[in-house]
Amino acid sequence: MRISVVALALLAVARLSAFSYTNEADEKCPCVERGPFSSFSVEGRMSGLFFVGDLMNDIYGAGVNGEIMGSVPLGWGFELWGAVDYFAKKGHTDIDNTATRITLVPLTIGPRYTYQFGHFLPYIGAGLKYYFLHIHNYSSYVIKEISKNAPGVVGEVGCKYLIWDHLIVDGFFNYSYVHFSAPHTSLGNVVTTHLNLQCWNLGLGIGYEY
DSSP states (O other), rough: OHHHHHHHHEEEEEEEHHHHHHHHHHHHHHHOOOOSSSSSSEEEEEEEEEEHHHHHHHOOOEEEOOOEEEEEETTEEEEEEEEEEEEEEEEETTTOOOOEEEEEEEEEEEEEEEBBBTTTEEEEEEEEEEEEEEEEEEOOSSEEEEEEEEEEEEEEEEEEEETTEEEEEEEEEEEEEEOOOOOOOTTTTTOOOOOEEEEEEEEEEEEEOO
């Protein structure tokens, strides 16, 4: 009888210990306590920016793009994401090999769908990307300063990984397009043209969920 009582007591202690361990593990696991749609998030991202087309590649080539991005949960796997990018790169013109500098500051907003698979959060999204463009030329054969702005579009795919608790690592790829009309000039010896700017980004970010 005593053996049975002791055995039952030990079994109860073992079950309570297992229950306590499970609860503690669940509290620490970000997949249990924090889903991708239950909180706001903010990220800092860096990516390589690559122009599509010979003109921009010949003048500027590829460069590094910086970005601050945030997302707001909407429910059912959807969220609203927005971002501010900054890209600046020096290049050389084909005409007389003089220096030129391009600066791009696009603002992005759009919907995104995320699916949670354990610690992995693959997503796909699209949105409007409003570009602010500034080009400074040092050549006397072209316009010295060009400032334009125009709406464009962007599509993006990526995957987040929940490292621990609030911390997120994000790998992504996106493609964007924008059309800039030809700049106006009073110079008789300068011919202007429109610009169809296409580029793609491949990068990595680190973020925090609130």
